[in-house]
Amino acid sequence: EAGVTQFPSHSVIEKGQTVTLRCDPISGHDNLYWYRRVMGKEIKFLLHFVKESKQDESGMPNNRFLAERTGGTYSTLKVQPAELEDSGVYFCASSQVRDNTEAFFGQGTRLTVV
């Protein structure tokens, strides 16, 4: 069974540009989470989808971040325009159950804004 996959694995963009990160969850997993780890800091929750609906987006830093989950399958996280402080590793996780006790993580997308 395929795990959670994220694209791209690395992205280097200039300040002010737009970047879109993609997450393909494990098939059948209704719950999808986005997290971010800024260098050396703790991993922080961004948002939680249940199917195509945003269940909790309280961790989204500001309105430059837009997450979507079309048809309850894959999800995208767009940053527009990107700022230097957006650099970090963005993780996606998915789970079959509503809580996070059995969440599987993707390998992450390392975003560098220069």
Added chain:
Amino acid sequence: QQQVKQSPQSLIVQKGGISIINCAYENTAFDYFPWYQQFPGKGPALLIAIRPDVSEKKEGRFTISFNKSAKQFSLHIMDSQPGDSATYFCAASTESNYQLIWGAGTKLIIKP
């Protein structure tokens, strides 16, 4: 305060030794405490987890010790092996809020 404080930031242990990583929390509503293991280039993977109704949970060489009154929990890796070298994260959440609150991570190196 939702914070989870993890220490040490980095740890070097000789092969065969015991690795100990500690976490402290403030929110008494937390009722789920997982530990994640992350290898370079990979995402975090659930290693072991505990709920506050027990004081210890053991799975193979990995043990979580939980002290509810002190609001602390720790990961012990017995007979540490070079393959255990990774970054370890503690986390916590509540039943009513499924957000995981994470520690800052500990980079563990096991020397052969």
